[in-house]
Amino acid sequence: MEHRNSTLGSGFTLMGILNDSGYPELLCAMISVLYVLAMTSNGLLLLVITVDARLHVPMYLLLGQLSLMDLLFTSVVTPKAIVDFMLSDNTISFGGCALQMFLALTLGGAEDLLLAFMAYDRQLKKQHRMEHRNSTLGSGFTLMGILNDSGYPELLCAMISVLYVLAMTSNGLLLLVITVDARLHVPMYLLLGQLSLMDLLFTSVVTPKAIVDFMLSDNTISFGGCALQMFLALTLGGAEDLLLAFMAYDRYVAICHPLNYMVLMRPRVCWLMIATPWVLASLNAVGHTLYTMHFPFCMSQKIKHLLCEIPPLLKLACADASSYELMVYVTGVTFLLPPLAAILASYTLILYTVLRMPSNEGRQKALVTCSSHLTVVGMFYGAATFMYVLPSSLHSPKQDNIISVFYTIVTPALNPLIYSLRNKEVMGALRRVLGKYML
Numbered sequence: 001m002e003h004r005n006s007t008l009g010s011g012f013t014l015m016g017i018l019n020d021s022g023y024p025e026l027l028c029a030m031i032s033v034l035y036v037l038a039m040t041s042n043g044l045l046l047l048v049i050t051v052d053a054r055l056h057v058p059m060y061l062l063l064g065q066l067s068l069m070d071l072l073f074t075s076v077v078t079p080k081a082i083v084d085f086m087l088s089d090n091t092i093s094f095g096g097c098a099l100q101m102f103l104a105l106t107l108g109g110a111e112d113l114l115l116a117f118m119a120y121d122r123q124l125k126k127q128h129r130m131e132h133r134n135s136t137l138g139s140g141f142t143l144m145g146i147l148n149d150s151g152y153p154e155l156l157c158a159m160i161s162v163l164y165v166l167a168m169t170s171n172g173l174l175l176l177v178i179t180v181d182a183r184l185h186v187p188m189y190l191l192l193g194q195l196s197l198m199d200l201l202f203t204s205v206v207t208p209k210a211i212v213d214f215m216l217s218d219n220t221i222s223f224g225g226c227a228l229q230m231f232l233a234l235t236l237g238g239a240e241d242l243l244l245a246f247m248a249y250d251r252y253v254a255i256c257h258p259l260n261y262m263v264l265m266r267p268r269v270c271w272l273m274i275a276t277p278w279v280l281a282s283l284n285a286v287g288h289t290l291y292t293m294h295f296p297f298c299m300s301q302k303i304k305h306l307l308c309e310i311p312p313l314l315k316l317a318c319a320d321a322s323s324y325e326l327m328v329y330v331t332g333v334t335f336l337l338p339p340l341a342a343i344l345a346s347y348t349l350i351l352y353t354v355l356r357m358p359s360n361e362g363r364q365k366a367l368v369t370c371s372s373h374l375t376v377v378g379m380f381y382g383a384a385t386f387m388y389v390l391p392s393s394l395h396s397p398k399q400d401n402i403i404s405v406f407y408t409i410v411t412p413a414l415n416p417l418i419y420s421l422r423n424k425e426v427m428g429a430l431r432r433v434l435g436k437y438m439l
Contacts, residue, residue, distance in 0.1 A: 011093035016081055028085050035078040042067040062118045066111065073107040076100060140222040141316075142302045146401040147214045157214050160409055164207040167413035171200040173430065174416045181429040187265040187273075188254065189426075191247045192419060194274050195240065195376075199412035202236040205229060206307045206408040223293070226308040231289040233307060237407070238281030238335055241384065244377055245339035246273040251373060252346040255366050256353045284331065295319050304397040306404040311387070312397065332388030340381050347374060372418050379414070383407035 017027070049055045049064040077100070084090045092100070147153045147160075178184045178193040206229070213219045221229070250273075253264045292310050295317035305312040310328050314321045350370055357363040383403050420426040 011091055012097050014081075014084065014090045014092055016084070016090060024085065028082060031078060032082055035074060035082070038074045038078075039071060042071040046071070058121055059118075062114065062121060065114055066118070069107050069111045069114065073104070073111065076103045076107065140220055140301075141226050141297075141308070143210075143213065143219045143221055143307065144302055144304045145210055145213070145219060145306045146405055147210065153214065157211060160207060160405070161211055163409050163413045164203060164211070167203045167207075167409070167416075168200060170416035170420070171196040171412065174420060174426070175200070177426065177429045177433050180433050184425065184429055187250050187270045188247075190270060191243065191250055191273065194243055194277075195247070195419075196416055198236050198240045198243065199415050202233070202240070203409055203412040205232045205236065206404075210306060221308065226303075226313075227289055227293045230292065230308045230310070230313075231285045233309065233408075234285035234288055235278075235281045237384065238284050239277040240380065241335055241339055242277035242280060243273075244373075244380060245342045246277070247373060248343040248346040248377070249273075251370055252350055255350050255370075284335065288328070288331070291324065295321060304401070306401055307408065309387075309404070312400070328388070329391075332384075336381065336384055336389060340377075343377055368423075372423070375418050376411075376415050379411050380407060383411070 045067045046064055049060050049067075080092070080100075147157055174196045175193055178189045178196075209221070209229075250265060254261050257264060288310060292313055295314070296319055297313075297316045298318040301316075303312050303316065311325075314325060314328075347370060350366070354363050354366045354370075357366070383406050386403050387400060387407075420430065
């Protein structure tokens with residue numbers, strides 16, 4: 001190493017940018033002016049922050065450090081470049097090169113880290129402001145719901161209560177039958193069991209609170225409670241959206257490729273179909289919940305909706321949420337339209353295959369199963385599209401309230417009835433299970 005470095009003589013030659021430019025004198029003058037400006041501005045900023053006690057706060061102390069680093073960083077490079085050009089001597093010794101490298105890496109790396117700390121300081125400041133604004137919400141939000149705005153709130157509350165009991169009973173029984181009866185341990189019914197579980201949980205996130213709030217005349221919900229309700233609703237709604245597409249694929253394979261059904265729908269694939277909707281929907285819900293609840297809510301406390309959802313909450317934000325509203329729209333389209341397209345494609349192929357079946361009994365059985373699924377798909381996707389895909393200007397808060405009741409209360413109550421009443425296997429399993437445990 002000593003032999004190699006000794007061949008360098010007096011050191012290295014820094015070619016720089018001045019010698020290669022078309023107007024080196026002009027460029028040198030510009031660099032000199034910029035250096036004087038950097039020294040003056042950073043020096044003055046350092047002086048002001050040091051002298052004025054009112055600036056002795058974290059933000060300006062960090063800014064002072066940034067000015068010091070900038071002042072030193074430019075001084076490591078610029079003066080030598082100017083002097084070298086004026087003296088026509090661009091050499092630098094081996095030790096001088098090592099020192100310049102060390103100082104440049106130190107100051108550049110320090111500034112890199114400092115900028116991250118300055119961003120963290122700004123984030124804390126912003127969070128403090130949001131907490132200050134959100135503190136004006138007192139106990140939280142007020143869910144206006146649909147009961148207080150209806151002409152017959154007591155009658156509507158009774159109807160919602162009956163639908164909730166029906167949803168819990170029917171979905172609970174369907175889950176019990178599918179779990180207990182081994183003859184239903186096939187992909188179609190395992191997916192149907194997941195649908196019942198999602199419906200049961202979805203309606204339980206919204207309905208009990210709405211009923212209790214009406215009975216106690218207290219519609220408030222805490223900030224954390226609102227965030228939790230939003231996360232659960234988005235998770236369960238998104239998971240059901242994806243699950244319906246997988247159920248359509250299951251029916252497509254069963255009817256169009258019956259000989260390969262147990263291969264294409266083997267247990268590993270089936271469990272993947274069950275897990276995927278939960279995982280993807282949860283990740284989507286976490287992102288949307290955190291981003292929605294980070295907005296400062298300094299408008300009215302009243303949410304004109306049955307539950308905490310993104311569109312009505314954004315109307316209370318006092319910050320510009322237009323770009324995020326666009327992202328919600330894009331996410332809604334992404335989550336709804338591809339699964340819906342997959343469902344429509346599956347049932348188009350199913351219909352084509354069914355119409356070519358020679359057996360009337362097989363054709364009727366296939367049409368009954370598929371018509372049940374399409375009824376559920378129509379109810380769910382119709383409501384979700386109305387809420388998340390149509391522009392908000394095309395529907396009023398009152399219409400949103402009615403739609404929310406439909407997909408959080410009515411649909412979960414009807415889904416198990418639609419699937420089970422027209423399905424001989426499910427009804428037979430239900431009679432066997434009830435006969436076994438009740439007799």
